[in-house]
Amino acid sequence: MAAPYKTPGVYIVEKNAFPNSVVEVATAVPAFIGYTQIADNKGTSLARKPWRITSMTEFVNYFGGAPADKFDIVKKTDADSSSDFKSGNDEYVLKRPNEKVDTYRYYLYYSMQLFFQNGGGPCYIVSVGTYSDTGVVRKPLEEGIDLLLKEQEPTMVVIPDAMALAEDDCIGLQQYSLKHCGFQMKNRFAILDIYNGYKERTDPPTDCVAAFRGDLGTNFLNFSAAYYPWLNTSIIQTTDLDFASFVDVKAVKDLLLAEAGGEAAPKDLKDILAQVGDAGRDATQKTYLSDDELHKILFSVSATYANILLAIKRKLNLLPPAAAMAGVYTMVDNARGVWKAPANVSLASVISPAVNITHDEQEDLNVTTAGKSINAIRSFIGEGTLVWGARTLDGNSLDWRYINVRRTMIMIEESLRLATKAYxxxxxxxxxxxxxxxxxxxxxxxxxxxxxxxxxxxxxxxxxxxxxxxxxxxxxxxxxxxxxxxxxALSRPAEFIEITFQQQMQKS
Incomplete structure (x- = not known):
């Protein structure tokens, strides 16, 4: 349309020579849903509110520290079960009070440490409750997923605390997260853990991988990936543990006293044990050893005490791998791009996989008639613990078989969608x-x-x-x-490399 010129003169008209540019959306912003110690920002509640953080320090500032994991010491009576430690001729098992299932605990705090150790960056935390005797409940976690419907930035969904639910509730929650990612939002990727994934597939009562595949269903599988087995990590050290790790301190004192000979135990050791726990403290004493001093002394002089703490450390360091994989996704995206498969990468703060997988055992994980590919985490001599798979759960799909293909398409779709809104x-x-x-x-x-x-x-x-x-x-x-x-034409990983060897005739 011609400009409404009314006065003689010279007029300048600028025209854009170039089209608007497309800004590439973030690809690695996971949302973690679970239970925390607190949920507070300087007096303002962060409960049930997606909150963006960029470091473990920020997580502690807003959501508090680790859960107070306490254990009962129970003498083993079942010959078929394994023990956690041995004292004298007896074997003992560590159990949590009011334990509902074998893995009953709060996983989010330690999983966040694993996430940041493996290259994690900006992420969202949805605190659906605080640590309490009621434990982890499915309904609040599902409501936490719904709270993400109004958030545009998250690109992944991770729920470590799902592993603390009963098996049926865990699968139901995972199906709910798949629906959120693949049906409601269509721009997010769910990273799933295998329930009881710390067990061998031959361990009773059922094959944990087969149970996962059989119960998960077939909907929206190309918007998710799963990893097996769990990880033996080095997140928690023995220096992080003390007498607060026990439900009944007296039972520990009795066990250590029996180890030292009962009434015939040295007086110095009896005096030290007498000070363990508040009940053993005499308020009239001018000086007494602190808990930290008592802990260090007993750890150095008592093999049983050291074995108990090492057993607790092993239990607490056994973590599901999804949070570590969210960190790997972030690291690979930042270093190479979302189109690089997040595989053949070593895991930090990981000692070993909870289950050693051989080449033959991985065949069924990677390729199956049901198409539900499970990515293996394996240990290789001289290389550490590596992620050795890059498939979505829709493993039979030629379009969406690979994680990087699905996530690259999400990035391109979202980037162009937001850019074309201007038109x-x-x-x-x-x-x-x-x-x-x-x-x-x-x-x-x-x-x-x-x-x-x-x-x-x-x-x-x-x-x-x-x-x-x-x-x-x-x-x-x-x-x-x-x-x-x-x-x-999206780039796909070279998953299988075939090298052909053939003899040739000797040349003179």
Whole structure:
């Protein structure tokens, strides 16, 4: 439209020479849902409120510290079960009070440490409750997932505390997270743990992997990945433990006294044991040893006490791998790009997988008739603990078999969707079509140059089509529909490398 010039003179009119650019959305912003010690920001409650943090220090400031894990010492009576430690001729088991299932505990705090140790960065925390005797409950965790519906930034969903639920509730919660990622939002990826994944597949009562596959269902599998087995980590050290780890301190004192000979035990040791616990303290004493001093002395002089703490450390350090994998996704995305498969990467603060998997044993995990591929975490001599799989749970799909393919497509879709919002209500004419096509071409060319798309040239890597008679009909334009079609050649990992050896004739 001509400008309303009314006065003679010279007028300057600026026109944009270049289309709007597409800003690449963040790809590695996990949302962790679970229970915390507190949920407070300087007097303002953060309960049931997604809150963005960038470090473990911020997590502690807003959500507090570790849960007070306490254990009862029980003499083992079942010959078929394994013991946690031995004292004299007797074997003992460590049990949590009011334990509902074998893995009953709060996992989020230690999982956050594992996340940041493995390259984690900005993330969201949804605190659905505080540590209490009621334990972990499915309903609040599902409500925590719903709270993420209004948040646009998170790209992954991780729920470590799901492993503390009963098995049926855990699977139901995982199905709920798949629905959130693949049906409601369609721009998020769920990282799942295998229930009882610290066990061998041959351990009774059932094969944990087979149970997971059989119960999970078939919906939205390409928006998730699962990992097996759990991890023996080094997050908790013996210096982090003390007498507060026991439900009944007196039972520990009696065990240590019996180890030293009962009434015939040295007087110095009796005096030390007498000071353990508040009940053993005499308020009239001028001096007495602190808990930290008592702990160090007993750890050095009592083999039983050292064995008990080492057993507790092993139990607390056994963690599900999803949080570590969220950290790996973040690290790989930042270093190489979301199109790089998050595999063949070593895990930090991990001593070993809870179960050693051989090459043959991994075959059923990676490829199965049901298509539910489980990514293995394996230990290799001289290399440490490596992530040795990069498949989604939709392992039989040629389109969405690989994690990096699914997540790259999510990134491209979200980036272009947000960029083209600027053209809503613009005239549906050739000028708008050319602008959108140029914008998409520029963005995808940049992705191709960085290795995110396959092909020797941009023409081989992608194609953007828009226009009347090409992607739209006259009826589409009358109805206000602007349709753009984009074809992409996404890069896929070299999962199987075949090297052929053949003898040749000797040459003279």
């Amino acid at each position: 809503v209500f613009e005239p549906n004419v050739s000028g708008t079509w050319v602008t959108i096509k140029s914008m998409a071409n520029n963005f995808l060319t940049g992705i191709w140059k960085r290795g995110g798309l396959a092909g020797a040239s941009p023409e081989d890597a992608f194609n953007v089509s828009v226009g009347l008679g090409e992607t739209m009909t006259p009826e589409d334009i009358l109805e206000g529909i602007l349709r753009v079609t984009i074809l992409l």
